[in-house]
Each structure stands twice: as structure tokens, then as C-alpha cells.
Amino acid sequence: MNPMNFRHHSLGVKSILIVASNEWKAFRTNKGLLLSMFMQPLMLYGLLVSALGLSIQTVNYQGIVVSYAQYALIGIFSFFMTTQMSQAMYRSSVDKQFGLLAIKFMNGVQPWHYLTGMSFFPSIGFIFQCSVLLVLGLITGGIYQIVYFLLAVLFGIILLEFWSSLGILLSTKISDYQKRDLVMTLIFTPISYAAPTLYVLSDNSPILIKLIAAINPLTYQLNALRSIAFGIFDLKTILISVVLSLAMVLLAQSILKRMKLTLAER
Numbered sequence: 001m002n003p004m005n006f007r008h009h010s011l012g013v014k015s016i017l018i019v020a021s022n023e024w025k026a027f028r029t030n031k032g033l034l035l036s037m038f039m040q041p042l043m044l045y046g047l048l049v050s051a052l053g054l055s056i057q058t059v060n061y062q063g064i065v066v067s068y069a070q071y072a073l074i075g076i077f078s079f080f081m082t083t084q085m086s087q088a089m090y091r092s093s094v095d096k097q098f099g100l101l102a103i104k105f106m107n108g109v110q111p112w113h114y115l116t117g118m119s120f121f122p123s124i125g126f127i128f129q130c131s132v133l134l135v136l137g138l139i140t141g142g143i144y145q146i147v148y149f150l151l152a153v154l155f156g157i158i159l160l161e162f163w164s165s166l167g168i169l170l171s172t173k174i175s176d177y178q179k180r181d182l183v184m185t186l187i188f189t190p191i192s193y194a195a196p197t198l199y200v201l202s203d204n205s206p207i208l209i210k211l212i213a214a215i216n217p218l219t220y221q222l223n224a225l226r227s228i229a230f231g232i233f234d235l236k237t238i239l240i241s242v243v244l245s246l247a248m249v250l251l252a253q254s255i256l257k258r259m260k261l262t263l264a265e266r
Helices: 013-028 031-052 068-097 100-106 111-118 120-140 146-171 177-194 207-214 217-229 235-258
Strands: 058-061 064-067
Touching (some): 013 111, 013 120, 031 068, 031 120, 064 068, 068 100, 068 120, 068 177, 068 217, 100 111, 111 235, 120 146, 146 177, 146 217, 177 207, 177 217, 217 235
Antiparallel strands (some): 058 064
16 A cells, blocks of 8 residues: 555644543453553562562662662662553554554644553553552552652653653554564563662662663663652752653654555555
8 A cells, every 4th residue: 555644634632632542442441451560560569579678678879768668669660661661562553553543643643642642551551550559568668758659650651751652663663563572572671670670779880780771761760750759859860851751752753753654564
């Protein structure tokens, strides 16, 4: 089928609601995914962090002494952002494969409308998992202060735009689910663990670890989230994280504007 370009008219904000509504229907009908999202915080925090906490009692983070459970809880928090990226990638891959992306764009859904609406699925998943994590944290003492935690969740939704936009951007280059899973396994799983999610980055850390952490966007997002969750509010890391998210959204929007659309994959 011949490539098609965008039509010039726009449905405006209404198109965001249309896309988001479709994503909500897909989310609430996927019972298997909901169960998986529910189990993830139980396994990562309930088992892994609890076990590590037996040997690591406290962590000194920017002059504030917190328990390891409180430190690692925000690390697990950040895992949810990267794993939710796979949902954005999956949903946009479905749109691309079955020609829905072309239909949406040709009927007045602009790229930034699409990015905003498609972020609804991962955002709801992220909030759901954070709610489970909140309950676990309250039971085990992993919440430093509930108000700060809720503020971190709200800020996390902004940072999630980086990962959902990146997922949608990658889906324009990925033609099948096997490639998607390979990208997630070989690239983004190491990114999650290379950032100081469960370990403490210090001056004594190996140079290679410091280098990987320095070029890892999740490191800056983690520092921003922890600064909020512990009431420090480091404006520098918060600003860097926001700029990263904005830059990724603009990049994804630019790519979507220029890509050729077809009603079916070749």
C-alpha cells in the first residue's frame, strides 16, 4: 500500500480523549497484565529488598540517614517506569501493525495528541503499581513520609513521559514483538540495574560503574525522585529530569511527524 502523509486538520484535545479512552479499555480488560503488575512489586520489594535489608541497615543519602528499605523502595519505583515503557511500545506496535496509527493520524490525531493519549496506559499501570508499593511500604516501614511519596508519584508520571515516548519512538523502527522483547532484554533491563536502584553509588564505586551511571538517564531521574521522596527537593536534578522528558517527547513528536504511514505492515 502506498505511504500516506498526515491530513492537515486536527481534532484538537478531543483526539487525546479518544486515544486515552481506547487505552483505558485495553488496560482494564487485560486481566493477565493486571496480575503481572500486581505481582511485580510483591516480588521486587516484598522479597528482594526485604532480603537485602537484612544485611544493609541504613543508607546515608545526601546527609539524610534512611533505612535501606526506604532507599531501595524508590529504586523499585523507578523500575516501574522502565517496565511500563514496554507497554507503550506494545500498544503503539499494535497500532502500527494493523494500520490504526495511519487511520488515527489521517483523521485528525496529531503526533503530540497521540503521544499524550498513548501515555495513559503506562501511566495508569504506573499508578496501580505505586499503590501496591505504597501499601507494602507502609507495612514494612519503607515509606519515609507519605506526603513526599505521593509527590514523588506525581513527578514520576512526568518522568514516565520520557520512557513512554521512547517506547513509541522505538516502535516505529520495530516490526515484530520478538524484536521488541529483544530490545527490552538486551538494552533496557541493563539500564534499570546499572542505575543506582538497589545499590548505593559512592566515591568508592568502580570507575566503570560511575561512568555507566553518569550516562544513564535513569540515574538522574532516580536522584530527582529520591530528593522528592526524602524531602530534599534538589532543583538541579529535578530540572535535568524534566528537560530529559521534554526532549524525548519533542524528539518522538518530530519522528512521528515525518514518518510515512501505511494501512498495513509490509
